[in-house]
Amino acid sequence: MKRLLLVALLLFKWMTYAQTNLIKNGGFEAELSYWRGNDIATISPYDKKTGKNGCTINQYVGEQWKGIDQIIPLPKNTIALELSGWVKSDGVEKGKNEWNTGKFDIEFLSSGEKGIQNESIAAVVGTTPWTFYQKRVYVPDGASKLRIMLALGQTNGTLFFDDIKAIPITQEQLNKFQEEENTKRMAAIEPSKESKVTLFTNGDFENGNTAWRGNASTSNTVTKEGKAALMIQSSTFDWNGIDQIADVPEKATTITISGWLKSEKIQQGKDTWNNGLLNVAFAGNDNQKTGDDQNISFVTGTTDWTFYTKTFPLPSGTKKYRIMVALGFATGTLYADAINVTFN
Ligand SMILES: [Ca+2]
Ligand SMILES: [Ca+2]
Known part of the structure; x- marks a missing residue:
């Protein structure tokens, strides 16, 4: 339930940024105007x-x-699109080819309308009730137009569509989204009582998600040490991560963060930070940031367990730190284990 709520909140947050639907008459209120093949x-x-x-x-x-x-x-500076729509099906036959389904597809086109890249937003077979499909897709290089296709892919049956949307997203919006998400999470730290010091714990994930916040599970088959490791999986370019906030000991001047990371088919988003990542953020007593977020490592593609470590001077006034492990607007699988924090 908590998890659902978080997803709902993130979606809501997301939707407040961009409202412009690029598709004309995506709700079919003007019948089939603007759609080709209207016979x-x-x-x-x-x-x-x-x-x-x-x-x-x-x-x-x-x-x-x-x-x-x-x-x-596509409007200028569009780096990604949020495609969505409602689809219902009645007796759609599944043929022997992959494309023999009910389809909500997109194709990125060059300015001369040459095909660059296809993406499936929904592929439906059989009989299904009205279902909301949504997918965020990065705009490939060279694309300046988008083709929306609603079709029976060489198969029989009946398809119903409504409220088809393509919402453009700029890099600025994507960055702003992450920044606000960070700020919100920082602000959610409860003020620590003077006598109580919060320590960083469960960096080895042997106790599942204990002490960590966010949306992730652990793997008992892929581990570096012990019986469990963190596993974050995503098939969409969303922010998927966990974090933990702890207190900086008095008189500490530097922080060293280390950990083991492993990646499987991580596909980077548009920016280098759109990847598997291990990050740290710093805040003072008032929860205001005391310095820039620092990165211990980015991982991409498929890599075996690798040890990463970095030492940072603590920005002045730092009382708390926040460790983040995430797939930041990237797809694939990220594993993490034996995350450790020490001070000097
Ligand atoms: Ca409608
Ligand atoms: Ca472990």
Whole structure:
């Protein structure tokens, strides 16, 4: 439940940044205006998710490719898109090819409308109720247009679509999102009572998620030491991470953070920090940042267990530190184990 709430909050936060839907008539309230192939689909006032209308595509025999599409220019500085929509299906047959499904696809195009990259937002078979699909996709180099496709991919059945959206996201928005997320988490630290010092614990993940905040699980099969290691997996370019806040001992002048990281097929986002990462942040008694976040390591691709360590001078006024392990707007799997913090 907690986890669901966090996801909901993050989504809500996300949606407040960008509202512009690039797709024209994505809710089909203007029937099939702006969509190409409008002799293929029909408009129904009964099978809809919102408003007055929804879109229906069906065929009973023939297994033809049946679809409608729309090509839209991407606004400048769009680095990612949040694609979403409601899809329902009735008796969609699964053929022998991967594309023989009900489809909500996108294709990035060059300015001359040459195909650059395809992505599937939803692939549905059988009979399914109205379901909300959502995916964040990075804009590949050279793309200046986007094609939205809603189709029966050479298969029979009936598909229903409504509220199709493509929301552009800029690097600035992505950075701002992360910064606000950091600030919010820092602010959530409870003021520590003078006599009580919070120590960094469970860096070896032998006690599961104890002492860590956030959305992650542990692996009992892939470990560096002991019986468990942290495992963070993501198939979307979201922020997926955990963190832990502890007190800096009095008179400490430097902090050394070390740990073992392992990566599996981590695909970097647009920036170098859009990766598997081990970071530290510093704050004073008032929870205000006392210095820049520091990185112990970024990992990408597939790497075996590797030991990373770094020592940083503690910024003046630092009373607390926050250790973060995350897949920051990257996809793949990150493992971490035996994270340790020492002071001098
Ligand atoms: Ca509608
Ligand atoms: Ca362990």
